Amino acid sequence: METWQEVLKTNSIRSLEALATKFGPEHFPDLDRLRQAAENFEFRISPAMVDLIKSPDDPIWRQYVPTVDELDVVDGIVDSLNEDADSPVPNITHRYPDRALFLVSPVCASYCRFCTRRRKVGDPEKIPMSQFESAFQYLEQHTEIRDVIMSGGDPLLLNDRRLEAILTRLRAIPHLEIIRIGSRVPCHLPERITPELCAMLKRYHPLFINTHFNHPDELTPAAVKGLGMLADAGIPMGCQTVLLKGVNDDPAVMKLLMQRLLMARVRPYYIYMADQVAGAEHFRTSIQAGIKIMEALRGWTSGLANPYFVIDAPGGGGKIPLLPEYVVSMSDEEVVLRNFRGQQYVYRQPREEAGVITLKNGRKPRSRPGRKTA
Numbered sequence: 001m002e003t004w005q006e007v008l009k010t011n012s013i014r015s016l017e018a019l020a021t022k023f024g025p026e027h028f029p030d031l032d033r034l035r036q037a038a039e040n041f042e043f044r045i046s047p048a049m050v051d052l053i054k055s056p057d058d059p060i061w062r063q064y065v066p067t068v069d070e071l072d073v074v075d076g077i078v079d080s081l082n083e084d085a086d087s088p089v090p091n092i093t094h095r096y097p098d099r100a101l102f103l104v105s106p107v108c109a110s111y112c113r114f115c116t117r118r119r120k121v122g123d124p125e126k127i128p129m130s131q132f133e134s135a136f137q138y139l140e141q142h143t144e145i146r147d148v149i150m151s152g153g154d155p156l157l158l159n160d161r162r163l164e165a166i167l168t169r170l171r172a173i174p175h176l177e178i179i180r181i182g183s184r185v186p187c188h189l190p191e192r193i194t195p196e197l198c199a200m201l202k203r204y205h206p207l208f209i210n211t212h213f214n215h216p217d218e219l220t221p222a223a224v225k226g227l228g229m230l231a232d233a234g235i236p237m238g239c240q241t242v243l244l245k246g247v248n249d250d251p252a253v254m255k256l257l258m259q260r261l262l263m264a265r266v267r268p269y270y271i272y273m274a275d276q277v278a279g280a281e282h283f284r285t286s287i288q289a290g291i292k293i294m295e296a297l298r299g300w301t302s303g304l305a306n307p308y309f310v311i312d313a314p315g316g317g318g319k320i321p322l323l324p325e326y327v328v329s330m331s332d333e334e335v336v337l338r339n340f341r342g343q344q345y346v347y348r349q350p351r352e353e354a355g356v357i358t359l360k361n362g363r364k365p366r367s368r369p370g371r372k373t374a
């Protein structure tokens, strides 16, 4: 067994009893109902995350410790992104024209209570590892797919040998231009980022990693070191953060997170609205809260620290970008804009496009085919 596997096996917290012993039983008054919540979805907190919890209900605790709120299902949907409907063969979700999602691992180092794939993750039977052949064949046959995203669960919880077997098979498909790995391991289990892993991954370029950090405290020295090793292996890294109530729904916290990610050579890629998942509704904020955060980033800090803010549309519509409104008014003549400080500026439209065109000799222009006239 490798060191990281041993660390995960021996030092994780995986029962409510162990939690109560560590943090005090007074924080778990309704143990019977809590047990119900814990049984609804796999429960494990990896050692690095256990170490980060400073007090009950802090931003780290909220992400991993089960709560009875999970039992309140109001608007929540089990498969909120309708991924199973877009799954032509087991383990593949093909929703966009030129890229596909490939679920390669059913397990994670820590289980986020807000997980979109609660219905599958943690259960090896629901993300079957024995059925990769049909997934590989699908990717081979669909030549329009040029970008494959390995996800799960967490792909980096596979051992190097299995991971390399998958990468080798994918790289043998000529139309797959880029390979992406979605992994929260740099945050959850930095021990997993070994020199051997980095040396292996760099043989499969162009390979990208999108990681997942939600709070500035998560960028511990160990996490930053692991991210640096991946960056040194030439792997471009993005971060997919989820906007979560009581974790990062605060412009100052989010700004610091984006800045710390850049320091660790990770480019913020997406901030997601929390999905409308059954069992995770207590994490949701209003869309306005997210827009406010984006307004607090644009102009106020490096453009590099500004990811796209997206909502993955319920029902399977895919990711839709959301932007604060910077256009005050727009006509054929001019667009009135506001900047990040709220000051207004006018951009004059090119006269050709304005529909009001006066020629030098004072004659009206002849209408040209294919042009709209006012």
Ligand SMILES: *Cc1c(COP(=O)(O)O)cnc(C)c1O
Pocket (backbone or CB within 6 Å): 093, 094, 095, 096, 099, 100, 101, 149, 319
């Ligand atoms: C998010 C996602 C992708 C990748 O989308 P990008 O915008 O290219 O990062 C691909 N497939 C599915 C099903 C997804 O949910």
